[in-house]
Amino acid sequence: MxxxxxxxxxxxxxxxxxxxxxxxxxxxxxxxxxxxxxxxxxxxxxxxxxxxxxxxxxxxxxxxxxxxxxxxxxxxxxxxxxxxxxxxxxxxxxxxxxxxxxxxxxxxxxxxxxxxxxxxxxxxxxxxxxxxxVMEIEGWFLAEENHYSEIDDSLNPDLVNNNFGFDPSSDNTENIDEPANKLKDIYNHVGKTYKKEKPIIDRTVNALDYGNLYLNVNNRIPSFKSLMDEIELIFVA
Missing domain, CATH: 3.40.50 (Rossmann fold)
Known part of the structure; x- marks a missing residue:
């Protein structure tokens, strides 16, 4: 083949x-x-x-x-x-x-x-x-609600919603202009951080629930859907 x-x-x-x-x-x-x-x-x-x-x-x-x-x-x-x-x-x-x-x-x-x-x-x-x-890849990370508890046990979508003004499980996080800074603020709330360093990036990327991204985030974040549409033309068609 x-x-x-x-x-x-x-x-x-x-x-x-x-x-x-x-x-x-x-x-x-x-x-x-x-x-x-x-x-x-x-x-x-x-x-x-x-x-x-x-x-x-x-x-x-x-x-x-x-x-x-x-x-x-x-x-x-x-x-x-x-x-x-x-x-x-x-x-x-x-x-x-x-x-x-x-x-x-x-x-x-x-x-x-x-x-x-x-x-x-x-x-x-x-x-x-x-x-x-749109505006940064971290906007997609913000929308993957399952990963927060992997970063810290005390992090969850309710905490994010109550303290940072958006619901990661339902809102379109493309509307956040500087999502990397927002992600850093959320992590800082529980004593963690986010920055462009390999161990920190690996921790977040490995914490993401890719099944949830594919099945759910895909339906509410247009720019992520654009990527998935391109990928599916290759791997699913």
Whole structure:
């Protein structure tokens, strides 16, 4: 059986680990091999692609997922264009770029961001799509109500609702402008923290209930649904 190859280009470590866990947790039965590369350089320096994690591929593997950690939102489009020909030659069937809106763009500038990402993006031979996490990927974390008690036994949706003005189990957390700071405030309430450091990111990403994200959060957070719609076209269709 031929292996279907898909490439994701993401902002950084948080998106990299979230996406890897999401795919394996939800579609692992499809036998997915995940490989991760760092992409760095460009403009005035040569672009380098460094292998970070190799995929485990065997006779049962049906999907090969290559995740490029681009080291920043602004680099995603340029790295996609740089790798496009190579990906076509290697038999990839889909590319998805995945980035935050904040802090580079305001909510009102989302249409401008979308136009810029799709400007002069060729689609022949290799379909390319972009997904935005509005306003940051942490907005999706805020909406996964089951993970709070995994961070601390005293955290729960009622505490969040009573102290931070939204119900994580029902509200659209896309409406929060700086969700990473909101997540930090919630964790700080019980003596924990949230920041862009590997152990802290791992703790939150590993605490998420991916089944709940897929079955429930998917229905109330439009930007997360956009990602899941793209993924389902690959792994479910």
């Amino acid at each position: 031929d292996i279907k190859k898909v490439a994701f280009f993401v902002e950084g470590y948080t998106e990299q680990e979230f996406l890897k866990n999401l795919l394996v947790e939800i579609f692992g039965k499809k036998n997915i091999g995940v490989e991760i590369k760092n992409a760095r350089g460009g403009s005035k320096t040569a672009i380098k692609y460094t292998l970070i994690e190799s995929a485990e591929v065997n006779e049962n593997t049906q999907y090969f997922v290559l995740i490029y950690n681009c080291g920043g939102d602004s680099a995603i489009k340029s790295y996609i264009l740089d790798q496009r020909s190579s990906l076509i030659k290697s038999g990839y069937v889909k590319v998805i770029g995945f980035r935050d809106v904040f802090p580079d763009f305001t909510r009102q500038e989302i249409p401008k961001l979308v136009r810029g990402l799709n400007y002069k993006i060729p689609q022949k031979d290799l379909p390319i799509s972009f997904v935005l996490s």
